[in-house]
Amino acid sequence: MLSFWEKDFDQSINKHIKFLKDNFEDQNIYNSRFSKILQDIEIFQTEDTQKTKEENQEEGQEDQSNDNQESDHKDQKDENKNQETESSLDSDYEIDEYKLDEQLADADSDQQSSEQIIQKKNINDLNLEYKIYTTQFDEIIKAENLDNADEINKLRKTLDQQLINFQDIVTKLANKLQRQLLAKQNRTWEFDLEDGLLDSSKLPRIIMDPYNSLSFKKEKDLDFKDTVVTLLIDNSGSMRGRPITIAAICADILSRTLERCSVKVEILGFTTKNWKGGQSREFWNKKGKPKTPGRLNDLRHIIYKGADTHWRQAKNNLGLMLKEGLLKENIDGEAINWAFSRLRKRKEERKILMVISDGAPVDDSSLSVNSGDFLEKHLKKLVKFIEEKTQIEILAIGIGHDVSRYYNRAIKITDVNELGDVMISQLSSLFDSKKKLH
Numbered sequence: 001m002l003s004f005w006e007k008d009f010d011q012s013i014n015k016h017i018k019f020l021k022d023n024f025e026d027q028n029i030y031n032s033r034f035s036k037i038l039q040d041i042e043i044f045q046t047e048d049t050q051k052t053k054e055e056n057q058e059e060g061q062e063d064q065s066n067d068n069q070e071s072d073h074k075d076q077k078d079e080n081k082n083q084e085t086e087s088s089l090d091s092d093y094e095i096d097e098y099k100l101d102e103q104l105a106d107a108d109s110d111q112q113s114s115e116q117i118i119q120k121k122n123i124n125d126l127n128l129e130y131k132i133y134t135t136q137f138d139e140i141i142k143a144e145n146l147d148n149a150d151e152i153n154k155l156r157k158t159l160d161q162q163l164i165n166f167q168d169i170v171t172k173l174a175n176k177l178q179r180q181l182l183a184k185q186n187r188t189w190e191f192d193l194e195d196g197l198l199d200s201s202k203l204p205r206i207i208m209d210p211y212n213s214l215s216f217k218k219e220k221d222l223d224f225k226d227t228v229v230t231l232l233i234d235n236s237g238s239m240r241g242r243p244i245t246i247a248a249i250c251a252d253i254l255s256r257t258l259e260r261c262s263v264k265v266e267i268l269g270f271t272t273k274n275w276k277g278g279q280s281r282e283f284w285n286k287k288g289k290p291k292t293p294g295r296l297n298d299l300r301h302i303i304y305k306g307a308d309t310h311w312r313q314a315k316n317n318l319g320l321m322l323k324e325g326l327l328k329e330n331i332d333g334e335a336i337n338w339a340f341s342r343l344r345k346r347k348e349e350r351k352i353l354m355v356i357s358d359g360a361p362v363d364d365s366s367l368s369v370n371s372g373d374f375l376e377k378h379l380k381k382l383v384k385f386i387e388e389k390t391q392i393e394i395l396a397i398g399i400g401h402d403v404s405r406y407y408n409r410a411i412k413i414t415d416v417n418e419l420g421d422v423m424i425s426q427l428s429s430l431f432d433s434k435k436k437l438h
Contacts, residue, residue, distance in 0.1 A: 130333070130378040131294025131370075137279040138299040140338070143269075143317035146302070146326070155319030162245050163252070175257075176428070191217045228264040228307050228348040229427070231255075232339045234357040235271035235302065235321065236330035243399050246419045247356050248321040251304070254423060255311045264348065266307040267314075269321065270335030272328045273298040277365030295375075296366045297329060301338050307346065332361040332406075333378035336386070336394075343392055353386070353394045354423070359401035379406055397422055 023029045144152065191199060196216035205212050231254070233247050255265045272278065278298040284290070304321070305314035320326065336355065343351045361375040383406050386394050395409040397419065404410040413422050 129381075130374075131292065132334075133284055133293035133296050134280050135299075137273070137283075138301075139273065140301045140303070143302055143304045143314075143320045146320055147323060151323075152316050152320060155322050156316045157319075158322055159245070159248055159252070159319040163249050176424070191215065193218055226348045227350040227352065228266065228343065228346050229258060229352045229354065230266040230268060230307070230339050230343055232335060232353060232355045233267070233269045233321070234330050234332070234355075235269040235327050236358070236362065237327045238330075238358050238362075239399075240327050243358060244321050244327065246417065247399075248318050250419050250423050252311075252315065252318050254427070255305060255314075258427075259311050264307040265305065265311075266303075266342065267305040267318065268335075268339055268342075269302040269304060270332070270338070271300050271302070271326065271330060272363065273300045275328055275364075281365050289369075292370055294366070294370065295331060295334070295363070296369060297331065297363050299331060299334060300328075301335060329363040329365075330357070330361055331363050331366070331375060332357060333375060333382050336379070336382055340382075340386055340390075340392060344390075351392045352427075353392055354426070355394070355396040355403075355407070356399070356419070356423075357396065357401075357403060358399040359403070376406075383407055395426060397426070 019033060023033070147155075190196075193216045196218040199215040199217045202215040206214065231251050233244075233251065235244070239247070251267050255267060258265045274297065277284070277296050280296050280298050284293055284296055302320075304317045305311070332355075336353070339353055343353060361379055363375065367374060383394065386392055387408055393409075394407065396403045396407040396411075398404075398410060398412045399419065400412075400414060402410075402412045404412070411422055411426065413419060
């Protein structure tokens with residue numbers, strides 16, 4: 001490029017060399033004159049125009065028709081495109097690879113979205129028989145918004161005091177679970193392969209004898225899948241006292257343990273805002289008390305810890321399970337539907353939903369104006385759907401009550417002190433099994 005202008009530039013600069021030397025100190029005048037020199041020799045002429053001029057001269061075309069001009073312009077564009085392609089071959093290759101990965105990711109995402117839409121439609125079909133009078137008074141609330149910071153800290157200290165007496169045995173079990181999970185995540189390698197990553201430990205033998213071939217290695221695939229666990233805890237009035245305290249302690253220790261093993265944990269609770277139907281019941285009364293209204297209470301679903309929230313950020317929230325007046329009625333079916341919907345949106349390969357409850361779903365307001373098995377029927381259908389039609393693994397622990405009539409995988413404990421042992425052993429057996437539950 002520069003050699004093309006060298007002759008014209010030398011001729012032009014010689015005419016102005018004395019002026020440039022005299023005004024070298026004044027950069028404004030110097031730059032102005034230098035720009036004029038460049039303009040005089042048309043160095044700012046576009047590359048496309050110059051190339052077109054050269055092509056016309058070489059071909060001897062003095063009076064080209066419009067068609068020929070268009071053809072030349074197209075040829076010139078193609079030539080430029082080829083040059084650009086050759087000069088940026090490596091860059092394009094990387095971009096194509098990136099786009100390919102992006103397309104594959106989009107395809108996976110589309111497939112997952114399609115599955116979610118089908119599952120959502122099926123759940124909606126299930127819910128057609130389950131009536132809800134109104135949802136306008138329901139709430140999904142983060143635990144930290146249930147009380148002020150001072151009260152939350154106070155409740156956490158109360159939980160910590162309870163933790164002292166119960167911690168040793170649960171911690172031992174948790175450590176056993178942790179060792180089991182970490183063992184599954186140990187990285188192992190295959191050596192002496194023809195391709196893969198260069199094995200630097202074998203380089204000295206190449207130095208000693210250059211005729212030795214290079215050795216490569218590859219990391220073995222882990223059996224352990226990317227996993228998220230949701231603990232759904234019954235916050236009904238019958239859980240008051242030792243059961244809810246033990247549930248909070250176990251959730252706390254289990255959350256810490258699983259996080260150390262790169263397993264994300266979500267802790268949710270479910271109850272109602274009021275006894276005796278709350279605002280939903282009042283609204284129903286004002287509308288003339290229509291028959292079989294369906295669920296007739298104000299739901300309260302609580303997020304104690306989100307799956308992407310670290311335990312340290314959420315640990316104070318777990319003390320709120322001990323809050324006086326929080327525990328009321330339990331409508332299990334809708335709570336499981338809510339927890340399932342949250343899990344379904346997660347990207348992890350393996351999803352586990354563990355329900356901790358002390359018996360059947362109970363809401364006096366709803367059951368007094370509907371059939372006696374209204375809530376139970378919905379719970380059974382929903383759990384059956386999750387077990388048979390989805391990839392989410394669901395299990396339940398019944399405190400003092402047998403919940404196997406609702407869940408295929410269920411265990412009953414008679415003493416609440418067994419909760420930690422059972423929670424950890426159940427999770428341990430899940431992670432130990434390579435097959436899905438159902």
